[in-house]
Amino acid sequence: MSRQNTRLDTKKVNSELLTLTYGALVSQMLRDFENVEDVNKQLERIGYNMGMRLIEDFLSRTNSPRCLDMRETADKIQLAFRMYLNVQPTISNWAASGDEFSLIFDSNPLTEFVELPQDYQQLRYSSIICGCIRGALEMVQLEVQCWFTQDQLKGDASTEIRVKFVRRLEDAVPAGED
């Protein structure tokens, strides 16, 4: 489709703009809540709400069919990261049951220029991403859990997000799709 020759979508923005805006959001929230656990929760919630809307953008751009397998879902998530954050995570550490996998990032654009101060070691700085994945998948009737197992901000070699399939939301599947 000829989306390229139209409007604002082709406009690429410098990733530093996103990084700094996100940093401003997090630091403002730390000031407002004064409690790291609340900030973690709120970031996750913001991400969830973003994911619910972002999924439509993703679907309308990619014409993806419905995923019937967690492996397809993992590929789609990988593609989404390439589209929206211009990073390509590697998919690995599949659980034997095939319902759980990890996304491993060599670099995370959100945490560029960021160092966690000592007293904020409990902060999950990028937990907006987890919320986003959860919200987006919920709109296509997949309930998942999503959390960080490794974080470069906390001294790990790479950043790892774990995604676990919980169930398919059968009653939310639209008619004509089941």
Added chain:
Amino acid sequence: MVIYGVYIVSKSGGLIFNLDHNVPKIEAERTFSYPLEINLEYEPKKVSVVFGQKDGINVGHVLVSVNGIVANGSVLEDGRDVKEIIESKENYPLTLKFSRPKMTTNEKIFLASMFYPLFAIASQLSPEPKSSGIEVLEADTFRLHCFQTLTGVKFMVVAECVQMGMDVLLKRIYELYADFVLKNPFYSLEMPIRCELFDTNLQALLEQVEKGGIASI
């Protein structure tokens, strides 16, 4: 190339957007002498033609004005009753204007929520397993194209029967929806769409399709 209208129905089946585009306006004004040759039915909300079709005034048309004074249902704008005027001989000759009835917003909401179960029934009636719902519904004067996204939102376009490539248009409307409705922070999901940018872009898209054909988008 004629596109009559665009409808968007939310996941739960409510009409969240509709646009009438290019609906031909059918109106006829005639001067009548006593007695009136057409049969009218007087209802509180409308005065409609039930029999005696002639000169472009068809059965089903509703009364718009009497002698240039607009009629609101069975009462004229100046407060007089339509039935009394039409049935008394001394008022003739009378100029009456009729037009095809317009759908009210309530009727549109009603019809949109009607389509929702039809769509679901169609997918269950199918002799083949794993059928989609209604994608095209054809009548002799129009064709309704429906596209359901994976998240359950339905986009519908009502167009002329000969119109090709409506599936491409529906995908484009979906893109506009993702760009201008969902990225609007003041829009809450499942609510009626009131986003100016969406309206203008959709209007522009429809005009482009009508002028340049589907290949131009």
